[in-house]
Amino acid sequence: MSPTTLNDPNAYSNCLIVIFGASGDLTKRKLIPALYSLWESGQAPKSFAILGVSRTEFTSESYRDKLFEFSKGSYDPEKWKEFSQCIYYHPGDPTATGSWKDISSTICDISEKHDLGQNRMFYLSVGPQFFEPIINNIGSSGLVTEGRRYCSIGEERPWQRIVIEKPFGSDPASAIKLNNTLAAVFDEDSIYRIDHYLGKELVQNLLVVRFANSIFEPLWNSNYIDHVQITASETVGVEGRGAYYDSPAGGAMRDMVQSHLMQVLSFMAMEPPVRMDAADIRTEKNKIFKALRVPKYEDVPKIAVRGQYGGGQISGKPVMGYRDEKGVAPESQTDTYAAMQVYVDTWRWGGVPFYLRSGKAMAEKKTEIVIYFKPTPHLLLKEEAKKQKPNQIIINVHPNEGIRLRFEGKVPGLGLKIKDVVMDFDYIKQWDVEPSDGYAILLNDVLRGDQMLFKHRDEIEISWNAVQPVLDYWADNPQDDLPNYNAGTWGPSSADIMMARDNRYWHNY
Structure with missing residues (x-):
């Protein structure tokens, strides 16, 4: 961890943050407040957007209102109004292959609107039974390039990173299977197995x-x-x-x-x-x-x-x-x-x-x-x-x-x-x-x-x-x-x- 980069906006690449399980408790209690805190303190990219994906029916506007209401006054109303303009919502089932045409289209539209390029963070805030189908669908969507097509020296390469919550399997065999599923889509240096401890x-x-x-x-x-x-x-x-x-x-x-x-x-x-x-x-x-x-x-x-x-x-x-x-x-x-x-x-x-x-x-x-x-x-x-x-x-x-x-x-x-x-x-x-x-x-x-x-x-x-x-x-x-x-x-x-x-x-x- 380099302390000199913590408040340097140039240390962050513009990116889209895609949260699967966006209507869940973890997103409302932890993830959105954490991202708001980083934005408020200047520890965030100059330009970024957040896309929540979940099966619950919300519009982007009603989803923002729900997040603000859930916070019980922890957000400054004026700052939240500015911050929330970068929050979007897409109702859909990310485990279903048929949903991914619309999910991919929404991701690309938001990225273009905010000039975010192909830099993407995928956050799996879902139950462990949904990990593998979502990872496989991300892989099949064509959204993961990880710079493979950008080989010129000095050229900035786009990145895609995935953040996955525990449990990482329920025994050695299931842990290996999950890791192999991740490795089929992402390089190891793009996989972030999060442990809040x-x-x-x-x-x-x-x-x-x-x-x-x-x-x-x-x-x-x-x-x-x-x-x-x-x-x-x-x-x-x-x-x-x-x-x-x-x-x-x-x-x-x-x-x-x-x-x-x-x-x-x-x-x-x-x-x-x-x-x-x-x-x-x-x-x-x-x-x-x-x-x-x-x-x-x-x-x-x-x-x-x-x-x-x-x-x-x-x-x-x-x-x-x-x-x-x-x-x-x-x-x-x-x-x-x-x-x-x-x-x-x-x-x-x-x-x-x-x-x-x-x-x-x-x-x-x-x-x-x-x-x-x-x-x-x-x-x-x-x-x-x-x-x-x-x-x-x-x-x-x-x-x-x-x-x-x-x-x-x-x-x-x-x-x-x-x-x-x-x-x-x-x-x-x-x-x-x-x-x-x-x-x-x-x-x-x-x-x-x-x-x-x-x-x-x-x-x-x-x-x-x-x-x-x-x-x-x-x-x-x-x-x-x-x-x-x-x-x-x-x-x-x-x-x-x-x-x-x-x-x-x-x-x-």
Whole structure:
């Protein structure tokens, strides 16, 4: 990512942004607000247009009105009036081959009207079952050239980029199939597999903490680190998405651990890249994914835990159990909580376990990385040492973004009493800014052609291999104690037992 280009309009090529699934929640809640924010702050092309495509019947005017109404006053009315003039809508089914004559015609008409050439961003804001037919239809439409017909030296080549939301398959085979479908239409450097977790400031800040500070990097290895915990917990349940979550693509292991948390782990564990650019960072991340220890089928009960929430209370309000949600099977085995012990078999991380966990309807909403350091080799203050907690670095990704360093200090007064001390870097207080929305950061990168925060196909396929034995074991061995944790708690007791087996405990507060 080059900071010098972030507010330079010349760093962006004029383009048309085509959003499939334009009437959906993601487009209204995230994509349009992110694009508005980029336009308002000058981080957008000099000329661009947005075309929404969906089956819902709207005109361009009624679609603009719907977006403004949905925003509940978050857009400045005068600025929105100007911005919305570049938003268009086409009602049609992008999965149906017969719809593409009209879709292609609309794309070309808008591109000509705004003098956008053939530069296009296709955004798949649709369910995973629609990915492949839409990709195939884009390929058959003749809209993808990617500069293949423009070979003169110095001639500006048009580009077409595709942005695709997770899930990237539901197992290794389906991930490979999806990647092959993408590769048949787009070059790999035009494919942007988006993970909004990688747009969060504190995930990116990991690179700065590690590689810009000499006090951290010498300690970042198995000589000093006992283990690492990566947690993504939510206080909400499935909230009406029961039918999707209970499908073969659902569950915490597939939805969160295999995708988001594995990505955070790769940033945490990677070696220093040669340069701070997409290709070199991806190279180092891929080395981490290749070093992931694939668990043996028979070891799964010792290194992985499945949970499912029952009824309970969160913030004093009753919450129904997962199996009571609409669209969920009465005896569903879907995991709404998943925890897994992972090893990265490299020289730096040999023997250091990484504990990944994610759950819905839990006691607190947080995404954090906790690095637990080993105790000192010789405890001089033995009686006091029994009360000591390990030194920790806590990276709060969301909310309360910041970094905390926990170590031991002497309590003032007579005698030698030790108590833990916390040094706190609060992101919002320090910089007096709100963290940028992840989608704004990532869409800005797509517009500039920067793939640093996007997944390569190799990352997807290798990370699936690391979790598939767990999924296979769970499929073969139904669990008769589900649901096994109450909504509003920290998950099933079996997760605590897994940690206690190694004399460790979860960082819950």
